[in-house]
Each structure stands twice: as structure tokens, then as C-alpha cells.
Amino acid sequence: MRAMDAHTNDRKPDLTKCDILIDGSWQPSLEGRTIPAASPSDGEVFSYIQDSDSPDIDAAVSAARRAFEDGPWARMSATERGRLLLKSAQIVADQSEELAALEAQDTGKPMTQARNDISAAMRYLEYYGGAADKVHGETIPFLPTHGVQTIREPLGVTAHITPWNYPAQMFGRTLAPALAMGNAVVLKPAEDACMTPLRLAAILQQAGFPPGSLNVVTGAGETAGAALSRHPGIDFVSFTGSPEVGSAVQAAAAANHVACTLELGGKSPQIVFDDCNLDDAVPAIVNAIIQNSGQTCSAGSRVLVQNQAFDRIVDELAARFCKLVAAPHYEDRDLGPLISDRQLRRVHRYLDASENPDPVAQGVVASSAPPGGHYVAPTLYAPVDQALAIAHEEVFGPVLCCMPFETEEEAIRIANGTDYGLVSAVWTRDGGR
Numbered sequence: 001m002r003a004m005d006a007h008t009n010d011r012k013p014d015l016t017k018c019d020i021l022i023d024g025s026w027q028p029s030l031e032g033r034t035i036p037a038a039s040p041s042d043g044e045v046f047s048y049i050q051d052s053d054s055p056d057i058d059a060a061v062s063a064a065r066r067a068f069e070d071g072p073w074a075r076m077s078a079t080e081r082g083r084l085l086l087k088s089a090q091i092v093a094d095q096s097e098e099l100a101a102l103e104a105q106d107t108g109k110p111m112t113q114a115r116n117d118i119s120a121a122m123r124y125l126e127y128y129g130g131a132a133d134k135v136h137g138e139t140i141p142f143l144p145t146h147g148v149q150t151i152r153e154p155l156g157v158t159a160h161i162t163p164w165n166y167p168a169q170m171f172g173r174t175l176a177p178a179l180a181m182g183n184a185v186v187l188k189p190a191e192d193a194c195m196t197p198l199r200l201a202a203i204l205q206q207a208g209f210p211p212g213s214l215n216v217v218t219g220a221g222e223t224a225g226a227a228l229s230r231h232p233g234i235d236f237v238s239f240t241g242s243p244e245v246g247s248a249v250q251a252a253a254a255a256n257h258v259a260c261t262l263e264l265g266g267k268s269p270q271i272v273f274d275d276c277n278l279d280d281a282v283p284a285i286v287n288a289i290i291q292n293s294g295q296t297c298s299a300g301s302r303v304l305v306q307n308q309a310f311d312r313i314v315d316e317l318a319a320r321f322c323k324l325v326a327a328p329h330y331e332d333r334d335l336g337p338l339i340s341d342r343q344l345r346r347v348h349r350y351l352d353a354s355e356n357p358d359p360v361a362q363g364v365v366a367s368s369a370p371p372g373g374h375y376v377a378p379t380l381y382a383p384v385d386q387a388l389a390i391a392h393e394e395v396f397g398p399v400l401c402c403m404p405f406e407t408e409e410e411a412i413r414i415a416n417g418t419d420y421g422l423v424s425a426v427w428t429r430d431g432g433r
């Protein structure tokens with residue numbers, strides 16, 4: 001696996017790509033401030049991104065408005081927009097190994113995960129490329145003298161604020177549908193990891209997206225992100241990140257009377273009934289919490305197990321947790337480091353709470369992990385009282401809590417006993433459940 005290290009080092013990111021993209025031109029931020037980009041695997045700075053502010057956001061929103069109202073983007077047919085997305089997907093596929101290496105270096109995630117993420121980003125471009133010219137309105141029977149039809153139209157200038165956990169996937173997921181419909185977009189990726197969004201923007205530009213249709217402005221959330229979310233020139237906001245910032249973004253959008261979508265956190269339960277096939281369930285349950293080191297909004301961070309199966313499930317999970325290894329991205333082990341020192345401190349606040357029971361099992365941090373990286377050993381708790389913070393708050397780390405239940409009603413009550421609702425899984429052979 002060390003060969004991957006050499007591979008990654010062969011492909012140092014091109015620093016010139018860390019400018020921002022406004023109106024088809026790559027440029028530094030107007031005030032010229034930068035933010036260092038360090039790899040979570042070793043804490044070493046490997047590049048710099050622009051620390052943009054309100055004037056850059058103004059320029060990006062104006063460019064998007066011009067593109068939306070006039071110029072090649074405004075005149076492009078849905079079929080042509082779809083072709084550009086499909087062409088972009090092909091370039092992503094051609095450059096996937098290089099993009100995966102960059103994603104792994106920037107986020108610390110193991111190379112296998114980074115490859116999956118680039119593949120997912122590519123599929124978003126491909127899917128919405130195919131969908132672009134298949135968005136139809138309806139004809140509605142109304143009165144003999146009146147025909148009614150609905151027409152689906154772009155919103156206009158759309159703002160996209162994305163998190164650091166899946167930068168490439170988020171790029172594809174939020175921008176591909178907006179572009180397929182003909183919106184002009186302004187993306188503000190997370191300052192903790194935005195290398196692949198910048199590269200992907202360059203790929204879309206190469207595929208032929210015209211100036212102003214796609215603008216990418218990096219920078220801190222409190223400045224660049226806040227300026228974008230409250231900008232009067234935008235028509236829609238898409239936000240993924242923390243509930244606290246989501247509330248602020250929603251309030252800013254409401255002040256401008258524009259719609260927004262929020263994807264916030266989760267404390268997603270895996271509900272395991274005693275009739276399930278344990279051989280299927282256990283590895284999937286482990287993967288659902290260690291993927292991306294637990295920094296996934298849909299991470300399966302709680303396991304609710306029916307009493308009769310509880311000890312067996314916990315024993316099997318413990319046996320697997322003991323063998324888990326957190327290591328630098330280039331070693332491609334079970335999990336990588338957390339994104340930042342801030343995130344590491346957050347996870348430790350949960351792990352170090354005096355109210356916690358002793359862990360049932362813990363993995364290890366590889367001895368090869370550089371001291372500057374942000375590593376935490378995956379940790380399993382069982383049984384855990386639902387009242388404890390680790391059991392009902394989003395930790396956003398590789399921390400799994402097991403809780404027993406007896407009846408379906410009790411399982412549902414525990415599953416719904418958090419402020420979150422994102423995804424859940426049910427493990428049973430009984431389809432009626």
C-alpha cells in the first residue's frame with residue numbers, strides 16, 4: 001500500500017488551480033487573502049485557497065445573473081446542457097485516479113473511498129446529463145374552453161454551500177441538477193476541503209460550460225458563505241452542513257424571500273431484529289459507521305438490537321472493532337483521520353464525557369500515522385443509555401452506540417428519540433416489519 005504514497009506524491013496539485021472561478025476566468029480573490037490547505041493525514045500544508053469575501057461574492061453573483069439572462073448559457077437548449085454534463089462526466093472518468101488522489105490528500109479519506117466518491121461525482125454528472133432534456137410539464141384537463149399546462153423552469157441564480165466531508169460528491173449532487181435545468185450557479189465549497197470542487201469546475205469549463213454559468217468562490221463560512229446566503233441577487237440556496245449554520249442560512253434566505261433546501265445532520269439508527277442474518281448485518285453495520293471516519297450525515301451511529309440477539313451482536317461488533325485501524329489516506333486501511341483538529345477536539349469532547357460507560361472495544365491508530373494528523377480510534381459502546389449525549393447527539397466520528405430493545409414499539413420510540421431524522425435501516429427476515 002506504500003506504493004499509493006508514491007503515486008500521491010507524483011501528483012502534487014497545481015497551485016494555480018486554487019484561484020476562484022468567476023465569469024469563466026480563474027482569478028485570486030479581490031483582497032488577495034489565502035487560507036492554507038493541509039492534509040488531515042499529516043497536517044502538512046500542500047496548497048493555498050483563496051479566502052474570498054463579499055466583493056468576490058458580488059462579482060460571482062453578477063456574472064451568474066448575466067449568464068442566466070443573456071449570452072450563450074441563456075440560449076442553450078436542454079439537450080446541449082445535457083451534452084455538456086455528459087462530456088464533463090467523461091473527463092472526470094478519464095481523470096478519476098488523479099482526482100481520487102487529490103480527494104484523499106485533501107480529506108484524509110482512504111484511497112478506496114476517494115475512488116468511490118469520484119465515481120459517485122461522475123455518476124451525478126452522467127445521471128443529470130441524461131435527465132436534462134427529459135423534464136416535462138403537464139397538460140391538465142380543466143374546462144372545455146380552457147387548457148392548462150405546467151412548465152418547469154430554472155430558478156435563476158442558485159447558491160450552493162457545501163461541506164468538507166464529501167467535496168467531490170457534493171459538487172456533483174448539488175450542481176449537476178441545477179445546471180441541467182439551466183440555472184447559473186455560485187458554489188461556495190467548505191474551506192476545510194475544496195480541492196476537488198475546484199478541479200471539477202475546471203473540468204466543466206473544459207467541457208464547454210460558458211462563462212458565468214458556473215462560478216466557484218472559496219473562503220471562510222462566516223464571511224464568504226454568509227455573504228452568499230444573504231445576497232439579494234440569488235434566487236435559491238442549497239446548503240449542506242451543520243444544523244446551527246443551516247438555521248442561519250435559512251433565516252438569510254427567508255429575509256430575501258427565496259427558497260432553500262437544507263441537509264443537516266443525523267443520528268441514524270440501525271434496527272436489528274433477532275431473526276436477521278447476522279452475517280449480512282454485522283459487516284454492514286461496521287461499515288456504516290467507519291465510512292469516512294463517521295463523518296457522514298447518514299452514518300449509522302446507533303445500533304438498536306432486540307434483546308435476544310444483543311450479546312451476540314455486540315460480541316461480533318467488538319471482534320471487528322478491535323481489528324480496525326485508522327491510518328493515513330495513502331495506506332488505504334479501514335479509515336483515515338478526521339478532517340481537522342477542530343473536529344478531533346469535538347469527537348474527543350464526546351469520547352471523554354465522564355457519564356460514558358467504558359468502551360466495549362476500540363480499534364487502533366496505526367503506528368505509521370504522522371503525529372500532525374487528526375486520528376481517533378474507532379470506539380464501540382454497549383449498552384448505552386439513550387439519555388447520554390453520545391447516544392442521541394451527532395458525534396460525526398467513528399463512535400458506535402448499541403442499545404437493546406424488546407418490542408417493535410420500543411425500537412421505534414428509541415429510533416425517533418433524537419432531534420434528527422435522516423435515514424434508518426431495519427435488519428430482519430420478516431418483510432412484514
Ligand code: NAD
Nearest residue numbers: 162163189190221222225226241242245263264265297396
Ligand atoms: P458548517 O455548517 O460550519 O459548514 C458547512 C458549510 O457552511 C461550509 O462551506 C462553511 O464554510 C459554510 N458556513 C459556515 N458558516 C457559515 C455561515 N455563517 N453562513 C453561510 N455559510 C457558512 O459545518 P462544519 O463546521 O464544517 O461541521 C460542523 C458540523 O456540521 C459537523 O460536526 C457535523 O455535525 C455537521 N456536518 C454535516 C454534514 C452533512 O453532510 N450533513 C457535513 C459536514 C458537517
